[in-house]
Amino acid sequence: MKKSIAVSAGLGIMLSGCAGLAPEIVCVEDRGQYKADTASYRSVGQNERIRxxxxxxxxxxxxxxxxxxxxxxxxxxxxxxxxxxxxxxxxxxxxxxxxxxxxxxxxxxxxxxxxxxxxxxxxxxxxxxxxxxxxxxxxxxxxxxxxxxxxxxxxxxxxxxxxxxxxxxxxxxxxxxxxxxxxxxxxxxxxxxQRGIGAWPDAGTVDKYLAGRTPTEPASVARIQQALAKYGYRVEQTGTLDEATRQVIRAFQMHFRPDDIRGEPDAQTEAIALALVDKYRS
Incomplete structure (x- = not known):
């Protein structure tokens, strides 16, 4: 049960209605053994739990x-x-x-x-x-x-x-x-x-980081590991193509380069990862 009533906020201020809002706006909620003023003061220090x-x-x-x-x-x-x-x-x-x-x-x-x-x-x-x-x-x-x-x-x-x-x-x-x-x-x-659901790299930025290399040209494992970690993946910075790194690269490719998901650290994978970092982590 909720009622709009005059309440003391414990700050030496008497509130009537909902802190200057129209009197019919409900701001005091009856919770059985106590009541809560749900509208007079709201903190800016909050966000959605769902992220x-x-x-x-x-x-x-x-x-x-x-x-x-x-x-x-x-x-x-x-x-x-x-x-x-x-x-x-x-x-x-x-x-x-x-x-x-x-x-x-x-x-x-x-x-x-x-x-x-x-x-x-x-x-x-x-x-x-x-x-x-x-x-x-x-x-x-x-x-x-x-x-x-x-x-x-x-x-x-x-x-x-x-x-x-x-x-x-x-x-x-x-x-x-x-x-x-x-x-x-x-x-x-x-x-x-393309319909506003999820991330995708800009083609021009991918081309910039590809820098004239062929897509399948081998790339720096260390640089790919760094880019994937910056974007969000959990990957150890070993500088070597261990099995865990290959699995992370493969997961990344399934999302952003699904035509080749072998987990190879190639130039196109590196370019896509760097383009995503540019777009979403700069």
Whole structure:
């Protein structure tokens, strides 16, 4: 129950209504054993708890995805099924956890200086089998057009509602590159970025850092490690192409250069990383 009443703020000031606002504006909330003035004073020292949007694939079908994400071992705020239903002519996402609650989707994670992203992120799980290893190599499973349409609508709303910056729209593989590959190289990061969802480098800046080199020309591992760390990835600055560095490079390539995800430290990978640092970390 809320009432607009005269209250002492404990500062020697008598407040009537809501600190000079119209008297009908509610500013005192009755919470049973006490009341709280919710509007007279507001601190500028605050921001949204939600700072990141993390995209995943489930690696299993619809039925198993729902079971896994509702049984308690793992969870996500939203689930996009393989064939989203519609209501009133609009596609429907399944909300499994309220936005203001913590879901268990990121696990051990890191991005741009922050650990444990479950505390500050929203997670969208997408029903997709991920990949199948075959004799001819790894085959990645495509996303369905109806899924991508819903993902664009859902992500656009969440980014706008919570003021999530483009560089903080990430895949599970970005924040946990040594153990995750979701949402994979077939996820349309560039198309989403063109619609204001997520980061993407400027082509001219990539060309500047490519500096006439061929894209596949070997590049400095140390320089790539430095650029990836500046952009947000957790990567040890060893100066050598160890297996962990290769996995981080591969995760980066799945996001920003999906036509070649071998994890090779080539000139194009370096140029893209430096262009992203220029755009989002300068």
């Amino acid at each position: 990141y949007l993390v995209l995943h694939y489930t690696a299993v079908d619809d039925e198993e995805s729902l079971r896994l994400l509702t049984a308690g071992g793992a969870s996500a705020h939203y689930l996009v099924t393989s064939n989203p239903g519609a209501h009133g002519g609009k596609p429907v996402a399944l909300q499994l956890v309220d936005d203001d609650k913590r879901a268990w989707h990121a696990g051990v994670s890191y991005w741009n200086g922050r650990h444990n992203l479950n505390d500050t992120s929203l997670g969208i799980e997408i029903v997709n089998l991920g990949y199948t290893d075959e004799t001819s190599g790894r085959r990645w499973h495509p996303y369905q057009p109806a899924q991508l349409d819903l993902i664009e609508r859902l992500a656009a709303d969440l980014v706008k509602r919570y003021g999530i910056s483009p560089d903080n729209v990430v895949g599970h593989s970005d924040i946990a590159p040594l153990r995750k590959s979701a949402p994979g190289p077939l996820f349309p990061w560039q198309a989403l970025a």
